[in-house]
Amino acid sequence: MEERNYRKRRRSSAWTVITIVVILFAIGLLLWGGIEPKDRKEMEIKVHSVLQTMSSQETPMPQETPTEIPIPWNLIIVNREHPIPEDWKVEPVELHNGQTVDARIYDPLMEMFEAARSINLDRLPNVESGYRSEEKQQQLYDEKRKEFLQQGYAESDATALTEKWVSVPGTSEHQLGIAVDISGEVYDIYAWLQENSYKYGFILRYTADKTAITGVAPEEWHYRYVGVEASTEIYQQGLCLEEYLDRLRNPHQSERS
Ligand SMILES: [Zn+2]
Structure with missing residues (x-):
């Protein structure tokens, strides 16, 4: 018995909500009709900007970044x-x-x-x-390059060959x-x-x-x-x-x- 009463009450409150929504909608339509087209445009713009502000305040999606592990x-x-x-x-x-x-x-x-x-x-x-040291590495690099130059290689070839054998200073x-x-x-x-x-x-x-x-x-x-x-x-x-x-x-x- 009690449950049936409860259901009835729920059904009637649902109807109340629907009625209110319909009435509000009707009022809205009437008001909208009364607004000058120029003002309507302004309202649309305002609503649009409010919506935009709301969406920009949303939490940004977490971005996937590669795991940054401190390298020992x-x-x-x-x-x-x-x-x-x-x-x-x-x-x-x-x-x-x-x-x-x-x-x-x-x-x-x-x-x-x-x-x-x-x-x-x-x-x-x-x-x-x-x-x-950096100086020592530079010295090794220069010596090797000189060897290739003395063998008759062009400047750019001598550099390329040197770098095959001796790391560029700093690397x-x-x-x-x-x-x-x-x-x-x-x-x-x-x-x-x-x-x-x-x-x-x-x-x-x-x-x-x-x-x-x-x-x-x-x-x-x-x-x-x-x-x-x-x-x-x-x-x-x-x-x-x-x-x-x-x-x-x-x-x-x-x-x-
Ligand atoms: Zn080595």
Whole structure:
């Protein structure tokens, strides 16, 4: 019983609302009819501008931006497109042969060299080239270019050839102090490094299959410190540093691919 009464009441209140709406609409039409066409135009413009203001105050759609992860020092990318940041600081530590490396990679480098000792005629491998200042890199670049010019190459060809072999100053990983060119007593040292360097946080930076991405010809002696987490993934997945960083920035993309 009670429910039926309730329904009745609901139905009658719905009718009241409809009636009021119809009456208001009729009044509106009458008023509209009484308005001069000129004023109507003005009203339309006003309504339009009010609507526009309302829509412009709406919360903007959130835009999709790539994930900006702060890149730690060990993952910094330096190549032709990414010169060394001006605030990059190196704390050079001298090795026994006078070469220097940044203090942050000294311990892992020595650990790796100690581990390599047994396949290197019981001697520690060497760092042929460690940290380079901007001036040093410039000097290497100029010397190489001079060589090509002396061989008779035209200016532009000499420049192009030089840049195949020596990084443009400001774009060499050696200026970071966390990359090294390694030599050993035996050639096998390179095979050993390729298979074991990742355990110490180092990667073979420029491989033949990634030249198109890195922009650098293969260098089997050039090792770059990235930390054990990154080096392990880079080694196991067969990536280069650029690819690894792309995956870090776009995790969803790499899940799909
Ligand atoms: Zn190098």
